[in-house]
Every structure is written in C-alpha cells, then in structure tokens.
Amino acid sequence: MAEALLTVDGLTKRFGGIVATDHLDLAVNEGEVHALIGPNGAGKTTLIAQLSGFLRPDAGHILFDGHDITRLPAPARVHLGLARSFQITSVLREFSALDNVALAVQARQGHSFRFWAPARADRSLREPAMKALDSVGLADRADSAAADLSHGERRQLEVAMALASEPRLLLLDEPMAGMGLEESARMVSLLRSLKGRRTLLLVEHDMDAVFALADRITVLVYGRAIASGTPEEIRASAEVRQAYLGEASAVGAA
Amino acid sequence: MKDLLTALRTPRGIVVAALLVLLGVLPLLTQAFDQRYVLSIGTRVVIWSIAAMSLNLILGYGGLVSFGHAVFFGIGGYTVGILAHHDVFSGWIQWPLGLLVCALWAAAVGALSLRTRGLYFIMITLAFAQLVFYVGVGLEAYGGDDGLNIARRSVFSGLIDLRHRPTFYWLCYALLLATTFGLWRIVNSRFGMVLRGAKSNETRMLALGFPVFRYRLTAFVISGTLGGLSGLLLANHDAYISPSMMSWVKSGDLIVIVVLGGMGSLTGPIFGAIAFFVLEESLKPLIDLGRKGWGEYWQIVFGPLLILVALYARGGIDSLLGRPPRSGGGHG
Ligand SMILES: Nc1ncnc2c1ncn2[C@@H]1O[C@H](COP(=O)(O)OP(=O)(O)O)[C@@H](O)[C@H]1O
Ligand SMILES: [Mg+2]
Numbered sequence: 281m282a283e284a285l286l287t288v289d290g291l292t293k294r295f296g297g298i299v300a301t302d303h304l305d306l307a308v309n310e311g312e313v314h315a316l317i318g319p320n321g322a323g324k325t326t327l328i329a330q331l332s333g334f335l336r337p338d339a340g341h342i343l344f345d346g347h348d349i350t351r352l353p354a355p356a357r358v359h360l361g362l363a364r365s366f367q368i369t370s371v372l373r374e375f376s377a378l379d380n381v382a383l384a385v386q387a388r389q390g391h392s393f394r395f396w397a398p399a400r401a402d403r404s405l406r407e408p409a410m411k412a413l414d415s416v417g418l419a420d421r422a423d424s425a426a427a428d429l430s431h432g433e434r435r436q437l438e439v440a441m442a443l444a445s446e447p448r449l450l451l452l453d454e455p456m457a458g459m460g461l462e463e464s465a466r467m468v469s470l471l472r473s474l475k476g477r478r479t480l481l482l483v484e485h486d487m488d489a490v491f492a493l494a495d496r497i498t499v500l501v502y503g504r505a506i507a508s509g510t511p512e513e514i515r516a517s518a519e520v521r522q523a524y525l526g527e528a529s530a531v532g533a534a
Numbered sequence: 535m536k537d538l539l540t541a542l543r544t545p546r547g548i549v550v551a552a553l554l555v556l557l558g559v560l561p562l563l564t565q566a567f568d569q570r571y572v573l574s575i576g577t578r579v580v581i582w583s584i585a586a587m588s589l590n591l592i593l594g595y596g597g598l599v600s601f602g603h604a605v606f607f608g609i610g611g612y613t614v615g616i617l618a619h620h621d622v623f624s625g626w627i628q629w630p631l632g633l634l635v636c637a638l639w640a641a642a643v644g645a646l647s648l649r650t651r652g653l654y655f656i657m658i659t660l661a662f663a664q665l666v667f668y669v670g671v672g673l674e675a676y677g678g679d680d681g682l683n684i685a686r687r688s689v690f691s692g693l694i695d696l697r698h699r700p701t702f703y704w705l706c707y708a709l710l711l712a713t714t715f716g717l718w719r720i721v722n723s724r725f726g727m728v729l730r731g732a733k734s735n736e737t738r739m740l741a742l743g744f745p746v747f748r749y750r751l752t753a754f755v756i757s758g759t760l761g762g763l764s765g766l767l768l769a770n771h772d773a774y775i776s777p778s779m780m781s782w783v784k785s786g787d788l789i790v791i792v793v794l795g796g797m798g799s800l801t802g803p804i805f806g807a808i809a810f811f812v813l814e815e816s817l818k819p820l821i822d823l824g825r826k827g828w829g830e831y832w833q834i835v836f837g838p839l840l841i842l843v844a845l846y847a848r849g850g851i852d853s854l855l856g857r858p859p860r861s862g863g864g865h866g
Contacts, residue, residue, distance in 0.1 A: 332741065358743030370741070372734040383731055387743035392724040393752065399724045445743065 284343075285310040285449055285479050286331070291340035293326055293503075300326040301337065302503035308449065313471070313480045315490045318500035324483045325367050327500070328453045331481070332364040333357045344449070358387060361448030365438045365455055367483070373427035377418055377437050380426055381409035384444035412444040413437075417466055432463040439467065449479045456486050468492060491515070499523070546855040550801045553808070557707060561700035573699055574771075579811045580706040581767045584713050586791040586803030588760030593789065594798035595721050596753050597733030601656045602643070602663025603788045606758050608670060608780025609636050610765020615775035616676055618684045625688035625696075632766045633759050639666075640758025644751045663785060670777035681776025688770055696770055706767050710804075713760060718800055720756070729753050730798075794843055796852025805851040813839070 288306040292299070300323040308314045316324055329335035331342060333354030342350045349357055372380050382405040386392055389404070399405060413419050416436040421429060426437060439455050455471075456464045468489050474480065475493070484490050490497065491511050498508040499520050507513075507520045514520055541547045557580065564573040585607065592598045613632035622628065647658040676682045687696040696702045720726050732739045732746045739746050769775050778784075787810070795806025813836055818829035847853050 334737070334740075353745065354740045355743045355745040358741070363743075364741055366738075366741070370735060370738045372731050372738060374734050375731070379727070383727060383739075383744075384742050386724055386727065392728045392744065392749065394724040395726075396719050396723055398719075398722045399727045400722065402724075441742065 284308065285345055286481070287341075287343040288327075288331070289341045289343065291327070291330060291342065292338050293323075293330060293335060294338055299503050301330065301340075304340070304500075304503065304505055306498060306505060306508070308479060308481055309496075310448075310479055311476055312495040313475055313482060313493050315494035315497045316481060316483045316500060317485070317487075317490055317497060322500040323503040324500055325453055326503075328364060328367075328451050328481075328483060331451055332362060355387075358445060358447070362451065363442045363445035363447035363449075364451040365442045365453055367453040367457060369431070369434045369438055371426040371434055371437055371441070373425065375426060376423050377413060377426055377429065377433075377440075378406065378409055378422040380437055381412050381440050381444045382406055384412075384441040385409050388445055409444060412440045415443065416440040416470060417463075432459045435459055436463065436467070439470070443474075447478070449481065450474075451481045451483075453483045454485060455482070456484060456489060464489065544856070546801075546852075549855055550804075553801075553804065554711070557710075560707075561703050565700065570699065573703060575811055575815060577699075577703050577706055577771050578768075579807050580703070580710050581764050581771060582788075582791065582811070583804045583807040584706075584710050584767070585761055585764035586788055586795065586807050587710075587713055587717055587800075588757045588764065589788050590792050590797065590799075590803045591717060591720070591729075591760075592750075592753050592757045593792055594796075594802070595726065595733065596729050596750060598648070598750065598754070599656050599789070600647075600659040600754075600757075600785075601782070601789065602659040602661075602785050603757075603761055604780045604782070604784035605639070605663035605666050606636050606761030606780075607765040607768055607784060608666055608775075608777070609639055610762035610767075611769035611775040611779055612670065612676070612765075613762075614688060614766055614769040615682050615684050618686060618688075619676060619682060623686045623689045625690045628688050629766055633762050636762025636765070637755050637759045640755045640761075641751065643758075644754030648747055648750050648754065660782060660785070663780060664782065667777050667780050667782075670780065677776065679777065681774060681778070684769060684773045684775065687773060688766070702770065706771075709763065709767070713763075714801065714804075721800065725749065725752070790840060794840065794850050796850030799849065799852035802850055802852040809851060 284307040286308040288304055291301050291304040293301040304327065316327070318324055326335060330337050333352060337350065341348055344360055344362060347360060349360065372383070385405050385408045386399065410419065410422060413422055416439050418433060418436050418440060421433060426434060429437060435455060435458065439452065442450055442452065456467050459467065464486065471480065471493055482493065494511055496509065497511055497514045498505050499514060501523050506523055507517050542551055557576070560576045561573055564570065564576070585603070589600065589603045592600055610632045613635055614628050617628050643659065643662045647655050650658055671679050694701060694705065696705065721730070728739065728744050728749045732744070732750065736746055768779060791806035791810050792803050794809055795804065796802030814832055817832035817835050821832055821835065822829035843850060
C-alpha cells in the first residue's frame with residue numbers, strides 16, 4: 281500500500297450549532313486521485329478550507345508528508361506542496377490571465393522581495409505560466425483581463441493557477457461547476473493526464489467525472505465520512521446508495 | 535529602458551514628459567519673470583509630489599487607506615529641526631537619521647495596523663499620527679504648538695548650498711525624478727506584483743503562497759521612508775517646523791492629492807499635487823476678489839470639485855489621458 285501523503289485525524293469544525301466537520305478521519309495516498317463526494321452542505325468546502333489553512337479546526341490534526349500542519353498559515357502550506365482551487369472562482373480580476381498564472385509560478389520560485397527587475401519581462405515566470413494556460417486551453421486568452429473571461433474560462437484559469445504551483449497535493453473544489461459540456465470534457469481529460477503525476481483531492485458533483493477519474497472515493501454526509509473505497513465498492517455500498525447516490529441525479533444537477 | 539521609451543510615445547508619456555521638462559526649467563522661468571513666490575510654490579508642489587507618490591505606493595498599489603501619512607512630514611521635519619536646534623546642521627547626519635526614524639516608525643505602525651482591515655486600519659493609522667502630533671505639541675523645548683525656526687538649512691560639506699533657492703528646487707526635482715524611477719521599478723517588479731495582487735484579491739494571494747502581511751509591511755516601510763524624505767525637504771524649504779505639518783488635515787490633503795491625480799497611477803500624484811496647489815493659489819485670490827478674507831475657505835469650492843472627480847473620473851486626472859498601458863491593481 282502506498283504511503284499516505286495527507287492524513288486527517290479526528291478533524292472537527294463547528295459553526296455555532298452546525299458540525300460541518302465531524303471527527304473526520306481521511307487518508308490520501310501519494311499519487312492517487314481521491315474524490316470527495318457528498319450532498320450540498322456535507323462539509324466538503326469546509327474541509328478544503330481547513331486543509332489549505334483558511335479555516336482553523338476546532339479539534340483534530342492534519343498531517344501532510346509527516347508534518348503536522350494543523351496550525352500552519354496558508355502560504356506556508358503552499359510551500360510544503362499543497363495548492364487549492366476555489367469552488368467560487370477567486371482570481372485577480374484586474375490582471376490578465378497570464379499575470380494570474382505567472383503569480384502562481386512566482387510564488388513557487390521562493391520569496392518575492394525582488395524590487396527592481398520587471399516581473400512581466402521575466403521569462404522564467406511567463407513561459408511556465410503560458411504552458412499552464414495552454415494545458416487548460418486558455419492560451420489564446422492569455423492577455424485578456426481575468427474579469428473579461430467567461431465563467432467557464434475563469435474556472436479553467438483557477439485550475440491553471442493551482443497547476444502552476446506544481447503542488448504535491450492538489451485540492452480542487454468543484455473545478456467543473458458551471459462549466460459547459462465541452463469545457464467539462466476538456467477538464468476531465470486534463471485531470472486524467474495528471475493521474476499518477478500528481479496527488480489529487482477532488483471535490484466534484486459530476487458523478488460521471490468522479491467515477492471516471494477517481495482511484496478512491498470518500499463519501500461525506502453531515503461532516504462525517506460514511507464510506508471510503510474504490511469506485512466499485514462505493515457503487516455497491518448500500519449505505520451510500522441510501523444516503524446519497526439514490527438522489528445522485530438530483531444532487532448532480534445542483 | 536525599452537519600456538520607458540515605449541511609454542514615452544503614448545499620450546500619457548508625452549504629457550508626463552512635457553510636465554517633467556516644464557518642472558525642470560521652472561527656476562529659469564521664475565528668474566526670467568522675477569517670480570520668486572512661484573518658485574516657492576513650485577518647490578512645495580515637487581516636495582508634496584514625492585510625499586503623495588510615497589502614499590500612492592500603499593494606497594493606490596496596495597489598497598491600504600493610510601490616514602496618517604503626514605506624520606512622516608513631521609518625523610522627517612522634526613529630525614532636521616531638532617538636530618539643527620542643537621547645532622547639528624550636517625545633512626549627512628540629519629537626513630539618514632530622519633529616514634531611519636521614519637522607517638522604524640513605519641515598521642512599528644505597519645506591524646500593528648496591517649493586522650486590521652478597512653475602517654480599523656484607517657483609524658489606527660490616524661491614531662498613531664495623532665499621537666506623534668500631540669507629542670510635537672507637547673515638546674515645549676522645541677516650540678510646542680508654535681513650532682521652531684531652523685537657523686540653518688542642512689549642510690552637505692559645502693557640496694551643495696540649499697539656501698540658494700533654485701539649487702534647492704533642483705535638488706527636490708532630482709529627488710522627485712529618482713523617486714518616480716525607483717517606484718516605477720518597484721511597482722513593476724515581483725514585489726510590486728505581489729503588492730498589487732494583494733489589493734486585487736488577498737485570499738487568492740494567500741492561496742498562491744504569498745505571506746501578504748510581510749509584503750505589505752515592507753511597502754509600508756518604503757512608503758514611510760520616502761514620506762520622511764519629503765519631510766526633510768519641507769523643513770528645509772520652510773526653515774521652520776511645527777506640529778501643523780503633520781496634522782490630520784495634511785494627511786487628508788495627501789489622500790485628496792492621490793485620489794485627484796489617480797490612484798495606482800505612477801505619475802498621478804504629480805498631476806494631483808500640481809492641480810491641488812494651482813487650484814489653491816488661484817481660488818484663494820479669486821474668492822478674495824468677491825469678499826476679502828474668504829479666500830481661506832477655498833476648499834468650499836474645491837470640495838465639490840473633488841466630488842465631481844469621485845463621481846465622474848474615478849481614475850482621477852490620470853484617467854483623462856486614456857486607458858493605462860497595462861492594468862492590474864494600478865499600472866506602471
Ligand atoms: N462560514 C460559515 N459560517 C457558518 N456556517 C457555515 C460556514 N461555512 C459553511 N457553513 C455551513 O457548514 C456546512 C458545510 O458547508 P460546506 O462546507 O460549504 O458544504 P459543501 O461544500 O459540502 O456543500 C453547511 O451547513 C454550511 O451552511
Ligand atoms: Mg462546497
């Protein structure tokens with residue numbers, strides 16, 4: 281069995297009366313595509329926020345590559361090799377698509393206390409950024425302001441930025457939400473091409489995509505992992521059916 | 535350099551170049567027409583331009599509304615004034631010390647204020663500036679409320695004579711050019727991109743791996759130090775310091791100048807400073823024509839003008855020169 285790259289141990293997060301993450305245990309192995317599914321409000325985004333350092337858990341631990349990162353600030357986690365995308369698109373709207381990705385590359389290259397050389401003329405930033413844009417199919421929109429991109433294009437940009445960080449573990453929060461058919465298909469094939477090269481924790485509502493991509497699936501309901509296993513095991517599980525897959529078509533549309 | 539030449543070929547570049555040339559030859563013009571007072575206003579415009587540009591780094595490019603920037607006029611000025619009062623006239627001592635104190639003060643204020651957001655940030659920067667203001671008022675040994683005359687301007691081993699008005703003007707002007715060039719490099723550098731990115735979307739920058747706080751703090755220190763430079767110059771220009779040079783009104787004026795000129799535009803603060811002082815100098819006598827003594831209240835006319843700018847020319851005077859070359863949280 282592969283080494284666990286990410287281990288979540290007894291993670292708990294409460295919002296007032298709501299327990300959004302409920303004593304959650306989870307292991308993501310190096311090199312796997314691990315899908316996280318569950319109905320709306322199950323706590324998927326809340327989990328991603330805790331893993332990436334944007335929310336502080338009330339209890340439990342997060343181990344990444346042997347380090348306890350539970351209390352580590354978000355930027356430091358990126359430097360350990362953890363990158364995320366946002367369910368609600370979060371890009372630098374006033375900057376060009378290429379600028380957005382170039383900043384991701386810049387962050388990866390170490391500190392930015394460099395005050396003199398023009399960043400936009402720096403080929404060590406622009407070229408990898410262009411490659412990442414190309415891989416999501418946005419190369420021809422490189423010079424457009426992020427604000428001028430379509431919704432689907434901005435989703436692609438979001439993923440390009442996460443990719444350009446060259447993370448060891450990529451946390452993707454519904455990368456295909458709101459995308460058209462063609463864009464979704466392109467994203468699925470992009471994610472498939474990452475298989476084996478990157479470890480992915482993928483939150484996604486599109487069940488076809490999930491079952492096509494995932495090596496393992498964890499089902500989250502009310503902040504708890506009710507099942508975890510291979511796609512076949514998840515499909516076969518009665519509990520999952522009852523709690524979730526039975527209403528999959530309704531959820532999938534949400 | 536190539537960037538600079540391309541920039542010069544745009545309408546904005548031509549206007550900026552013309553303006554800088556005009557500012558450069560101002561002492562020749564004022565001498566030719568025997569207008570010493572105009573040179574004095576010109577000097578103020580140049581010094582305030584440096585101050586406004588330094589504020590623009592954090593306000594326009596960083597999105598941080600600091601409402602206490604005039605404190606650096608005060609700290610820079612008081613360093614010169616207090617040392618001169620104790621017969622230390624050497625600029626080699628006065629100036630580095632003034633800049634150092636400003637840098638340290640900016641670091642302290644930044645470290646505390648940059649942990650807050652929005653209105654809290656505004657209030658904390660204002661509070662710290664008021665603190666220094668009242669310290670100035672309390673310094674009876676250095677004139678308290680009334681301030682202090684400076685017996686001699688900064689001395690640079692006889693290299694340059696700051697008493698000579700055109701010389702002093704050209705020094706300020708050279709420092710303005712250096713500031714413009716330096717800030718141009720900074721805002722377009724990796725550091726500048728992080729600062730502007732954090733203005734656009736802080737959460738995203740954190741998720742990309744930028745510890746935003748450190749970069750903002752650094753910008754705050756650069757900004758404060760440059761602000762201090764304008765304070766050193768102002769004290770030398772006036773040969774006088776007083777707490778009023780760092781009152782909150784002056785901090786407000788600096789914000790007004792930046793907004794009027796164009797936030798996040800490199801040369802916007804220069805446009806703003808020129809407009810501000812030209813309007814002040816022309817509105818005052820104009821209003822005085824109507825009724826003697828009312829000129830002091832020139833801001834009653836100036837205020838509505840600002841509201842018009844806020845409503846119809848969001849990018850300030852700079853936006854009248856067409857779209858910025860490249861956008862993204864301000865442009866270079
Ligand atoms: N900042 C917050 N404050 C209060 N409640 C929240 C907050 N964020 C999420 N929640 C609640 O936590 C639960 C999980 O939400 P979320 O993680 O967004 O679910 P999912 O991503 O699986 O749809 C929901 O009941 C949601 O209303
Ligand atoms: Mg969600």
